[in-house]
Structure formats: C-alpha cells, structure tokens
Amino acid sequence: MPALLQVRDLNVALNNSAVLSGVSFDLEAGSITGLFGESGCGKTTLAQALLNLLPRPQYRVEGSIEFDGRNLLGLSERELQPVRGGRISLMFQDPLLSLNPVQRAYTQVREVARAHHAAAPQLPDVRDAYPHQLSGGERQRVTLSQALACNPALVIADEPFTAVDPARVDELARLFRERQRTMGTAFLVIAHDPAVLESLAGTVLVMYAGRIIERGDPRQVFRDPRHPYTRGLMQCLQPHAPGARLYSIPGNPPGLSARFPGCAFEPRCADRVDACAAGMPAEFALPDSRSVRCLHYER
Amino acid sequence: MSAEPLLRIRGLTKTYGIRDVSMDVAAGATLALIGPSGAGKSTLARCLAGFERADAGEILLDRRSEWPRHEVQMILQQPAASLNPRFTAEEIIAEPLVIQRQGNAASRAKRARELMASLGLDPKAAGAPARAFSGGERQRLAIARALTLEPKLLILDESLASLDLSVQAQIANLLLDLQEQRGLTYILISHDLSLVGRIASEIVVMNNGSIVERRPA
Numbered sequence: 001m002p003a004l005l006q007v008r009d010l011n012v013a014l015n016n017s018a019v020l021s022g023v024s025f026d027l028e029a030g031s032i033t034g035l036f037g038e039s040g041c042g043k044t045t046l047a048q049a050l051l052n053l054l055p056r057p058q059y060r061v062e063g064s065i066e067f068d069g070r071n072l073l074g075l076s077e078r079e080l081q082p083v084r085g086g087r088i089s090l091m092f093q094d095p096l097l098s099l100n101p102v103q104r105a106y107t108q109v110r111e112v113a114r115a116h117h118a119a120a121p122q123l124p125d126v127r128d129a130y131p132h133q134l135s136g137g138e139r140q141r142v143t144l145s146q147a148l149a150c151n152p153a154l155v156i157a158d159e160p161f162t163a164v165d166p167a168r169v170d171e172l173a174r175l176f177r178e179r180q181r182t183m184g185t186a187f188l189v190i191a192h193d194p195a196v197l198e199s200l201a202g203t204v205l206v207m208y209a210g211r212i213i214e215r216g217d218p219r220q221v222f223r224d225p226r227h228p229y230t231r232g233l234m235q236c237l238q239p240h241a242p243g244a245r246l247y248s249i250p251g252n253p254p255g256l257s258a259r260f261p262g263c264a265f266e267p268r269c270a271d272r273v274d275a276c277a278a279g280m281p282a283e284f285a286l287p288d289s290r291s292v293r294c295l296h297y298e299r
Numbered sequence: 300m301s302a303e304p305l306l307r308i309r310g311l312t313k314t315y316g317i318r319d320v321s322m323d324v325a326a327g328a329t330l331a332l333i334g335p336s337g338a339g340k341s342t343l344a345r346c347l348a349g350f351e352r353a354d355a356g357e358i359l360l361d362r363r364s365e366w367p368r369h370e371v372q373m374i375l376q377q378p379a380a381s382l383n384p385r386f387t388a389e390e391i392i393a394e395p396l397v398i399q400r401q402g403n404a405a406s407r408a409k410r411a412r413e414l415m416a417s418l419g420l421d422p423k424a425a426g427a428p429a430r431a432f433s434g435g436e437r438q439r440l441a442i443a444r445a446l447t448l449e450p451k452l453l454i455l456d457e458s459l460a461s462l463d464l465s466v467q468a469q470i471a472n473l474l475l476d477l478q479e480q481r482g483l484t485y486i487l488i489s490h491d492l493s494l495v496g497r498i499a500s501e502i503v504v505m506n507n508g509s510i511v512e513r514r515p516a
Binding site for chain 2: 038039094096097137166168192193195232233248249
C-alpha cells in the first residue's frame with residue numbers, strides 16, 4: 001500500500017534563495033512523525049508547502065507531494081479547498097494568534113466543520129468562552145478541535161508543545177495518540193523538544209538548513225545521534241557543573257542567502273574534513289531504517 | 300553579595316492570582332518559578348514588573364517600595380506579539396533610550412548595534428523590520444531591548460521556550476555572563492524543567508496562587 005503522503009525531491013526557494021532542498025519522505029496512515037530542527041531550518045515552510053500554501057511567485061516550489069493519489073502541487077485552489085482543513089489540517093504554533101479574538105470557541109470550531117459540510121464536534125467545557133478567557137492549554141485544545149473537526153487523514157501540528165506546561169504537554173500528546181489509535185489519524189509534529197518527540201513519534205526527521213540530515217526512530221536518533229549536528233543539539237541538553245557554561249554549537253544556522261556547495265553544517269562542524277565543503281553528502285543508510293546525511297558514514 | 304536581598308516580597312495577594320506570597324530573592328540569583336498553568340506565576344511576575352497592582356502585601360526592591368520602572372524588565376513569551384513588526388531592529392532596541400531621553404541618535408544606534416552583536420544578531424540587520432527576523436531572532440531582539448536600560452531584575456516569562464536548543468544554550472550562557480558582569484538577578488518562569496535544572500540557582504514551586512515549595516536547584 002502506498003504511503004498516505006509521499007514527498008519527493010521537494011525544493012522551495014524564496015526569491016531565489018533555497019529554503020528547502022531535496023526533501024523526500026513518506027508519512028504512513030496512522031503514523032506520528034516528528035520534524036525536529038532549529039528555527040530557520042525550514043520546518044514551517046515545509047508544513048505550509050505540504051498544503052500548497054506558499055504564495056507565488058515569491059516562492060518557487062518544485063518536486064511532488066502525492067496525497068490520495070494526486071500531486072497537491074498540481075491542484076488548483078478550488079481543488080485544494082476540500083483538502084485543506086478537510087483531509088489535511090494544520091495546527092498553528094500560537095493559538096492566540098490563530099484564533100479569532102471576537103468569536104466564541106465553539107463558533108470557530110463549527111466554522112471549520114461548516115466549510116467542509118461536516119458535523120460540528122463537541123467542545124464541552126470551553127464552548128462559550130472567548131479565546132482571551134481561556135488558558136494556553138485550553139486554547140490549544142480549541143485549535144486541536146478545529147484541526148480534527150473534519151476528521152482529517154493527516155494533522156500537521158506546528159510547535160504545539162512550545163511553552164505549554166508539562167501536564168498539558170502530556171494531555172495534548174495523549175489526545176494525539178488517542179486520535180491516532182481510534183481514528184487512524186496521522187500526525188506530523190514539528191517540535192524542538194526531543195523528550196516529547198521521543199515519547200510520541202515513531203519516526204523523526206532532523207532538518208538543518210532546509211535539508212533532512214538524519215532520520216530514524218526518535219529513541220535511537222536522540223540517544224545515539226549520528227550526525228554531528230544532532231549530536232551537538234543533544235549535547236546542549238547535558239547537565240553542567242554549577243557556574244560552568246552550557247554547551248552550545250559554535251556559530252549560527254546559516255541565513256537564507258547563504259549558499260553551500262558542500263554540507264551546510266560544515267562551517268560549524270567539529271568533525272569536518274576538506275571533502276565536506278566540496279559536495280553535498282548523500283543520505284547514507286544505517287541499520288534499523290535510519291539514515292544520515294554526513295560524509296563520515298559513506299561506505 | 301549583600302545580606303539584604305534585592306527583592307523582598309511580603310504577603311502579596313492579588314484576587315484571582317496569588318495568595319499571601321512571601322519570598323526573598325538575593326542579588327545575583329537565578330530563581331526559577333515553576334508550577335502548572337494558572338498557578339499564579341505570571342500574575343506574580345506582572346505585579347513585580349508593575350503591570351498590575353497587588354491587592355495586599357508589599358514588594359521591596361533594594362529596600363524601596365517604589366523604584367524607577369526600568370529597573371525591573373520583563374521579557375514575554377511571544378516575541379511575535381511583543382515587538383512592533385514595523386519597527387526596525389534598531390528602533391526596537393533603542394526605543395527605551397528614547398523614552399528615557401538617554402543619549403543622542405548616534406549613541407543610541409551604536410548601543411543598539413552593540414547589543415545586537417552581543418546577542419548573536421548581525422548588526423548589519425539593524426535596519427530590517429522585526430517581521431523579517433525568525434522567531435528565535437525576535438526573542439533575542441526582545442532580550443536586547445530589555446537589557447538596553449541595564450535593569451537590576453530581569454523577569455523571563457517563558458522567554459527561552461520558543462528558542463532552539465543551541466540558541467537557548469547561547470542565550471542562557473549570555474544571561475549567565477551578564478549576571479556575572481553586572482550582578483543581574485533573574486526570575487525565570489518556565490515549564491522546561493531541564494532548562495531550569497541547567498541554569499537556576501533556586502527553584503520555587505507555585506500552585507493555586509501560593510508557594511508550595513522552595514529549594515536550591
């Protein structure tokens with residue numbers, strides 16, 4: 001059976017600067033996949049590209065995004081309307097910005113269902129509240145209800161766990177898993193906290209500078225990272241001696257205008273060799289369906 | 300470090316927020332305030348920053364019950380919402396100086412660029428509007444703005460939450476450096492216990508508007 005969503009060689013450029021390069025992955029029906037990386041690495045652009053939301057002509061989008069046997073990049077706005085919010089829904093990072101401040105919670109959830117001729121779901125305890133009357137966790141539940149209103153096959157959640165308290169993180173993760181189990185909904189969860197992805201996702205894709213640089217089971221990827229970038233990130237989380245400084249990867253992620261003939265992490269990498277700057281390494285397969293885009297793993 | 304705490308809070312109460320909160324915070328400390336949503340952490344922070352007035356109780360900063368407002372700065376959770384998207388980076392960072400009538404245009408611009416550089420932002424981007432920066436960069440702008448007036452107490456309300464791990468570590472290190480250099484005191488509100496464990500010197504746990512536990516980190 002083909003995967004629910006198949007992304008092949010997706011390239012996105014903003015005003016001729018590459019934002020995503022050669023991104024390929026599959027999302028299976030009913031799977032939870034994590035998308036992990038630093039800001040500016042292209043996670044949100046990828047989420048928007050999957051729904052063909054990137055405005056043209058500023059953005060140039062190439063490649064294919066196969067969903068339900070159709071390439072979403074080839075569909076018209078009219079053909080995309082039932083897909084967006086109906087079959088694939090997007091949960092934005094900041095509920096306070098994505099909810100309408102002057103409409104009650106239930107009205108906003110019902111609006112989504114109406115647009116897709118679906119029955120409006122229940123929203124028991126917070127239905128008559130306005131967004132400002134709700135706590136962060138409650139707002140998050142409203143946006144999740146919106147995302148799930150039409151029983152989509154795939155929910156893309158952009159940083160749903162950021163600045164949410166641990167009890168709410170657990171609750172939200174539980175809601176995701178419950179939905180996955182009962183309705184077979186697939187989730188693509190963008191996060192920068194390895195702990196929550198480890199407990200939630202079956203696969204994690206690590207991105208750097210618009211490319212997937214490592215993928216595999218999150219427990220393996222985060223506990224035994226192979227790419228020097230993933231290793232560096234995990235080292236940032238190590239406890240340190242009192243008064244000592246935290247480990248931080250030297251330098252900053254490259255800006256959009258930066259162009260690299262070789263590996264984009266090379267300027268910051270502790271393990272670099274001359275060949276790293278010469279050409280972009282391919283993705284090398286590792287055991288346990290893992291892969292890593294680093295020359296050191298070339299066989 | 301003097302024996303007198305920088306911040307002394309006694310019996311602070313705010314309806315629907317906090318109940319009879321008392322604590323001292325030593326100068327140069329990093330106090331983490333943790334607890335579930337609705338525990339009163341942000342209400343306490345807003346009272347300290349002067350955004351809200353408590354119904355009862357007392358707050359003393361350096362033994363004063365009133366202090367110049369810029370001595371306590373707060374950095375909010377949502378960088379996108381806390382910066383004027385049409386201001387340039389330089390205007391955002393220099394605005395507190397303009398409001399306080401400090402320096403001239405040239406010295407303010409210089410100060411803004413210095414702060415950008417020290418926070419890992421490219422000073423060449425000083426003329427770019429806030430909306431041109433990424434989420435992490437905007438939060439650095441917000442921190443730069445809070446540091447402009449050299450506050451004594453900096454309240455970080457989930458300010459590092461939206462940052463990437465390596466950037467979070469950079470900013471945490473920067474905050475530790477600034478603390479060493481200037482004797483800054485931090486109150487860090489965070490749900491991220493791993494971050495709290497890495498940078499706090501003391502942890503205060505709040506629930507239902509009250510302090511329920513306090514211990515060294």
